[in-house]
Amino acid sequence: MPSLNQIFFGPPGTGKTYATVEATLQILDQPFLAKNASSRSALKARFDELLAAGDVRFVTFHQSFSYEDFVEGLRATTDEQGQIRYEVVSGVFKSLCESVATELSGKYRAFKVGDRYGTGYKVTRATPDVVEIEKPQGKHLPIGMSLLNTLASYVDAGTFTIEELGNGRWDKKVPGSILDPFLVNGYKNFLPSMVEHMLGKNEEGLFEPAPVQHSDAKVLIIDEINRGNVSRIFGELITLIEPSKRAGAAEALEVTLPYSKERFSIPGNIHLIGTMNTADRSLAALDIALRRRFTFIEVPPNPELLDEVEVDGIAIGELLSVMNQRIAVLLDRDHCLGHAYFMPLKDEPTLARLEGIFREQILPLLQEYFFENWQRIQWVLNDQRKAPENSFLIQPNQDLIALFGDAVTVGQSNERWELNAEAFARVDAYLGVINHELRK
Template identity: 40%
Template sequence: MDASPLNQILFGPPGTGKTHATVDHALAILDPQLLSACKDDAETGRKRLKSRFDELVLQERIRFVTFHQSFSYEDFVEGLRAESDGDSGQLRYEVVDGVFKSLCEAAAAKVTKQAEAPLDLGKRRIWKMSLGNTLGSDAGVYEECVQGGYVLLGYGGGIDFSGCSSRGDVQQRFVDAGVTLDGPSDYSVTSVTAFVTKMKPGDLVVVSDGNFKFRAIGEVAGDYAFKVHPEYDPHYSQMRPVKWLRQYSPSLPHSELLNGQFSQMTLYELRSPTLNREKLQGLLSTPALASVFVPGQTFGRDYQVTRATSELLELKKPNGNVLGFAMSLINELAEAVRSEKIALQDIRDKTAIEKLPGSTLEPYLVNGYNSILAVLVGHLTSTETHKPATAAEANARVLIIDEINRGNISRIFGELITLIEPSKRAGADEALSVVLPYSKQSFSVPQNVYLIGTMNTADRSLAGLDIALRRRFVFREMPARPELLTDVQVDNVNIGELLRAMNQRIEVLLDRDHCLGHAYFMPLRSDKSVGRLAAIFRNQILPLLQEYFFEDWERIRWVLNDQRAHIANTEPFVQRPQSELNLQKLFGDDVVGKVNDQRWELNDAAFGSIDSYRNILG
């Protein structure tokens, strides 16, 4: 991680693989061991790296955003969003974190309270619950509940609902107490019914912090009880004992658990597809296990982890069926590999059982799933060897900003342009924090948040790049690399030499920032046909040259060496129109002598002729 700068920008002409390279640069931070293992495996290495990258995206450890002219501070840091109150239906405005602030808070969050969590969520119900308003007079309810080991419901007043088993029973208690209800769907009845009759011991409770964060996860540990609250009487008299499993400070973004946002309702059940049960299981997994096997990871031929506990590893097979392995089996094989009793190849070759006399391992299981077990054991032993040095490194986050120069940097970053400096990050000697304008809360950027930007040097907005941004980022050039195409031949025309010749002419006529990238020609590695080459030139190269030279067709011809096509007796790509115009008839005698015919057209015959491409080489 020390080798990767906190802020870096990959810059170069179009088509040089800047976005493609962000995968490697992100994994150099989050999984350097895998990157190192794949560097010499050109055939399958990229697939493994992209698969791991996608896993980290699913885990929200990598986020991707593209800057554009309308992207703002409110999108990046924080802003106000209109929300409808679920209880009253009134419109209200809530501070919502932008992509960067949300990433920073997830990276900075620490588990301040932890207890042994359920190994299997099974069919447990998951409830969202609010415990007081963080900005209201009942803000202390949350801390009270955490300290006391229970949850309190603010609805129901001073009514005892003991013995109620249905909504009708709850509603009758309200009527008997003289409470006037707001129709048959009154939310007081709904919330109390859920709290008293539907919530069961073993269910999980997620405590929200507004609509976009959550701050604790607990397990319901007992039945409903009525207990008059000494401070908030008659409110908060409905109680359930809870075993607190996780408590976070600062609160985690809702995206670490949900596929949507929380509702304003005080209490309701979280269900799929809003609830991501795999993410919840990951939050409840022990840190050591969570760093090894995480839901969403893919091993072997598309075996995807769906659940990982200290006792069970569950995979979805390529055919969609579920395959489960006891962690004791994987750990026993891993221990045999560590002690050098067997090698990973022994598992693959189905000889591991023979070399482990007296083992309780099931031969049919080990030999029947030898390929995937070898991969899982290898991953376990490799991860143990390369554990992150600190918890912050294990929780590192990467934000990839594509086309970073296309946004208004001053407007988007605001005061954060100073906070992203390595020396100004939280924990550094010169650390700084600012009070954000909307939330009025102090904010600093953690040391384990990395920014990777991409920048197209041919973009006309490059000249307006903020000088403050230039000083705070490490710039890594991504030039065109014709050498990657040296072994690509289309009818004896070397594509690497073709690209090199065009780029040399562009550098002379324009500059090196407007060269053509090698990525445009990479499809020719698998399809070495003139038809594919023609499609690349017609759909990508010619339009780009038109953009570069502002429709100056004469210089476009020079790049393609068309001015010498007649010498080689080949078809030029750009030529004068074949149809003649009577300029005198078109403009009249007074104008015709002053007209300079500027007409050019593309020559269809050239695109399908290999000799025309050979002429580009001179």
């Protein structure tokens, strides 16, 4: 059984996104994955179907991503009279949890715009997440579907009755940590009739909810999870994502959300899959609280996937392996090059394609890794042992005395380096990365 919370980590280009597709299908459609394991296009097509159906949601963390984007927040809107009002809007994670809660509730009767409840309370907006009620005085009030589903489930189970919901006697039959008495009793003018509508009645006047249709698992993919402020984004939900704290578990917990004041828990069939780039120097270490609640799966470079790829006698798998060995010594293994950069050579094993990969991806990445320390980049490419015409990096001859005069001494750190454009089109330049015996 896959872990509820998992993070795929590794250097760029190792196939972390590819891994999330397979992990998602392992959760949602394992038979399809087993049948089409060797067909990347088929797996991606099935993944896209699940994404379109709402079974998978995708979000990318970044420095501006907030709790309000992820859980819930206030959004300003303007009504027909031009008055500004604020409503609670669910974020991507809460809305996914609410969609599961709605399915698990038995899919009670839905609300429609224009429906009236109590004395003068009218529905002006109805979504899967919220029902907006217009009060007799004209003010608008958003009611979360999670609250309504919870109340309906208690009445359905016989925990308390519609009458007890209306007279406030329900709270003695439900632990105080489940529902907020002030919130529920404050809405008692219309909540009972709304719950009655959700449950429906048969000809004998008895409640007859729709049959329960348990939902399948849902997956939230969080790309670049370590780019955001994880503690701030998850907030109080950081505890609730633990499997033992999920709804229905032995140690299940609920929290009161700060904006809606609703009680909230995370369903046990919500899976979180994150990706993390270990080479990003701008990121701080992940919060220990997050690390404790996730299973971490390394996705390292896999040169073996390129073993059968050869370009004009250049063994691409060996080329990648040798460069990564040098990077691991000069820097660390978190900054190795991923095999995904070279995968296009499987379909187009040409020198021109290899040249484009080195010129547009590999060299710029090495420059970022080594902070313009050109000598170390030269060591990774084995240029120091190649003939000049096969070196990707060269030092142009320059008369420094003519440039600055003899009164100025330029240190080694100020040495100039240039890319040797002609080397990118030479087979020996790439063979020399692997074979140090290849000389003048």
